[in-house]
Amino acid sequence: MIDDVIDIYLDPGFNDFYKFCKGNDIPVVIVSSGMEPNIRAVLSKFIGEEEAATIDIVSNHVKSLPNGKWEIQYRHPTRYVCTFSPVPGLKADVLDMSAARHADVLFVKLKQDNENDLHEYCKREGIPHVLFSDFLHALNVVKAIVTGERTKEDVLKEGTAMAV
Numbered sequence: 001m002i003d004d005v006i007d008i009y010l011d012p013g014f015n016d017f018y019k020f021c022k023g024n025d026i027p028v029v030i031v032s033s034g035m036e037p038n039i040r041a042v043l044s045k046f047i048g049e050e051e052a053a054t055i056d057i058v059s060n061h062v063k064s065l066p067n068g069k070w071e072i073q074y075r076h077p078t079r080y081v082c083t084f085s086p087v088p089g090l091k092a093d094v095l096d097m098s099a100a101r102h103a104d105v106l107f108v109k110l111k112q113d114n115e116n117d118l119h120e121y122c123k124r125e126g127i128p129h130v131l132f133s134d135f136l137h138a139l140n141v142v143k144a145i146v147t148g149e150r151t152k153e154d155v156l157k158e159g160t161a162m163a164v
Contacts, residue, residue: 009042009046010042010043010046010047011109011134011135012134012135012136013134013135013136013137013138013139014046014047014135015046015047016135016136016139017135017136017138017139017142018047018051018055020139020142020143021142022054024146026142026146027056028055028056029055029056029057029058029103030055030056030057030058030059031058031059031100032057032058032059032060033059033060034059034060035059035060035061035062035072036057036059036060036061036062037061037062038062039057039059040052040053040057043055060072060073060074061073100118100121100122100125100127100129101125101127104152105130105141105142105145105152105155105156106122106127106128106129106130107129107130107131107132107138107141108122108129108130108131108132109131109132109133110131110132110133119131128156128157128159129156129159130155130156130158130159131159141155
């Protein structure tokens with residue numbers, strides 16, 4: 001399925017971000033409106049299957065049909081859209097955003113078109129989050145928290161990793 005996608009990539013800095021988090025016992029959870037098998041396949045290609053298997057992914061599932069086709073199994077078909085997908089164009093229709101309330105520090109990717117449903121949802125619901133352009137920016141924020149240079153409260157108050 002994933003091999004048919006031409007431009008497969010991970011966001012810049014994801015590998016370093018993931019390695020730093022793993023090395024410091026910081027859990028990384030990907031919340032996506034994409035499809036779990038596709039996300040896991042991209043992760044496997046770039047960080048290895050064994051490593052990819054250790055990352056929690058909260059996303060839509062895929063049901064294989066007897067005729068060899070497949071269909072998306074939405075986690076919560078009546079809920080709002082969440083938007084992190086390492087594969088462009090693989091946004092599904094819906095995913096529960098309640099996971100956003102449970103992160104110690106929630107990073108929300110600033111998209112090139114400035115349309116980000118998760119960012120709008122967090123603003124509307126008063127959920128503190130950090131906007132970031134790529135994982136190198138997010139890594140700098142996480143490192144600053146781990147080293148004690150900044151507190152997570154300060155980071156969330158500022159709300160952006162863009163200038164870090």
